[in-house]
Amino acid sequence: MVARINQFTFDCRDSYALAKFWTQVTGYTENPKYPNSPDEEENYIGPGEALPGLLFINVPEPKTVKNRLHLDLSPDTTRDEEVDRLLGIGATLVADHRKEDGAGWVVLADPEGNEFCIERSDAERGEN
Amino acid sequence: MVARINQFTFDCRDSYALAKFWTQVTGYTENPKYPNSPDEEENYIGPGEALPGLLFINVPEPKTVKNRLHLDLSPDTTRDEEVDRLLGIGATLVADHRKEDGAGWVVLADPEGNEFCIERSDAERGEN
Numbered sequence: 001m002v003a004r005i006n007q008f009t010f011d012c013r014d015s016y017a018l019a020k021f022w023t024q025v026t027g028y029t030e031n032p033k034y035p036n037s038p039d040e041e042e043n044y045i046g047p048g049e050a051l052p053g054l055l056f057i058n059v060p061e062p063k064t065v066k067n068r069l070h071l072d073l074s075p076d077t078t079r080d081e082e083v084d085r086l087l088g089i090g091a092t093l094v095a096d097h098r099k100e101d102g103a104g105w106v107v108l109a110d111p112e113g114n115e116f117c118i119e120r121s122d123a124e125r126g127e128n
Numbered sequence: 129m130v131a132r133i134n135q136f137t138f139d140c141r142d143s144y145a146l147a148k149f150w151t152q153v154t155g156y157t158e159n160p161k162y163p164n165s166p167d168e169e170e171n172y173i174g175p176g177e178a179l180p181g182l183l184f185i186n187v188p189e190p191k192t193v194k195n196r197l198h199l200d201l202s203p204d205t206t207r208d209e210e211v212d213r214l215l216g217i218g219a220t221l222v223a224d225h226r227k228e229d230g231a232g233w234v235v236l237a238d239p240e241g242n243e244f245c246i247e248r249s250d251a252e253r254g255e256n
Contacts, residue, residue: 069139
């Protein structure tokens with residue numbers, strides 16, 4: 001007996017806008033059967049037919065503290081190119097943990113302040 | 129250019145104990161190359177070679193508010209059997225949203241208070 005993880009769910013102020021941002025981060029897409037809309041309280045994106053996806057739900061309360069849970073991601077390009085790309089689409093810099101030897105990671109936040117980490121790519125990890 | 133989700137990361141007090149609990153929830157396993165240990169600050173479990181996994185990191189600060197991000201899961205048995213199973217291994221009940229018509233979900237918390245939802249199984253969704 002086990003349970004399957006269907007989605008990572010974000011409480012948010014604007015689930016439609018946040019789903020759009022995370023679509024740009026991950027390349028995930030909406031479910032064509034249930035298209036996303038600013039009129040919906042919930043908006044979903046996922047990796048095609050696979051799981052888990054990301055679900056965004058409008059809630060009344062604001063974010064108040066550093067999130068206890070966060071996503072760690074690695075790019076298909078390089079860590080530094082990806083950080084620049086994400087800063088260009090609305091992410092903000094929280095903490096830069098890049099090291100002189102090329103290792104390390106960067107903490108960014110999405111447009112609602114949810115922290116996430118960009119690690120090195122697989123290729124970069126292999127090189128270091 | 130996209131970023132791949134490697135893991136969903138939990139800040140916690142006891143990353144070893146929490147990894148053990150979530151192993152029982154998900155059936156995920158440790159990475160045999162990096163066995164989990166109470167002496168490690170980080171402990172990881174994942175779905176074999178696949179991604180994303182779950183990473184648990186010891187942090188000094190306690191959980192203070194309802195998590196802004198949470199996991200939604202569905203069982204390979206039934207929602208109600210799974211809720212009973214998880215309550216038996218250390219989860220606590222946060223909110224019961226089960227409806228008379230069989231729909232709905234249950235909010236549980238893991239041993240450190242991280243909220244998560246148990247939805248109906250695929251079979252139960254098909255039946256309702």
